[in-house]
């Protein structure tokens with residue numbers, strides 16, 4: 001049955017359940033929360049529950065009828081997805097126009113029609129303005145679901161016409177359950193993945209990939225060396241994110257994951273330099289981290305962490321990825337501000 005796939009997010013589900021039970025489902029919702037925590041899955045399950053031909057209970061999809069199968073496969077004639085095209089950083093107005101036209105027709109099957117704007121962070125002024133008409137007067141029976149990482153990127157005109165539903169990062173036990181579903185049960189590995197995931201299932205699953213740990217080793221080895229080879233390391237990092245395919249979300253995730261483990265390594269170096277114990281390191285890793293910390297000193301390490309956090313913010317803000325990568329690597333190779 002539907003909703004079982006969705007981990008966590010009970011408050012969001014309650015919001016929609018209550019609205020439906022009262023016959024007061026709105027026409028436009030902005031689903032807001034970090035990348036990779038299940039907003040898209042939630043929107044799909046919601047569409048399924050609304051359109052199911054044989055719902056076993058109110059607002060619950062059977063998961064077997066033709067309608068459920070089509071929503072799942074992305075081929076339902078009354079469900080439309082609008083995504084930023086591969087390789088683009090904005091939602092082009094032409095795509096938006098097509099989406100609005102589709103939404104304007106009557107539902108072909110039942111009484112509902114669901115439009116899911118998967119990359120509502122990527123509106124540009126033109127596509128946002130084009131969308132406003134549909135948002136102001138949604139066609140009867142239509143439900144618009146906009147997926148975004150924050151409300152701060154939305155134009156007030158869009159924000160004021162949507163009901164905001166907030167999605168929080170998942171709790172450790174919720175991530176644990178998803179990992180268990182995928183057969184990842186080794187306690188030490190699960191704990192490590194949860195720690196690095198920041199409450200995002202997508203991150204936890206991406207981290208559970210051997211190629212990721214190979215890249216991690218190459219980059220950490222290279223960056224802890226006395227003279228990091230900027231060009232070589234930029235190449236390793238770039239190849240890694242480009243292997244995610246043309247989809248920009250996947251590429252951003254990979255850049256962000258690398259920044260995450262760089263921060264982890266710098267924090268470990270900092271703790272060692274302050275005389276604290278760091279669990280889970282072998283002798284050679286510990287020695288290299290200590291040497292790195294001695295070379296840079298605590299102020300410089302703290303500054304590096306700041307720069308990495310800033311870079312991660314730039315990833316979220318759609319700065320060109322190669323620029324982010326180069327800016328981070330530059331930080332590791334340039335002399336500190338204090339010693340200049």
Ligand SMILES: [Zn+2]
Nearest residue numbers: 052062065068
């Ligand atoms: Zn069904």
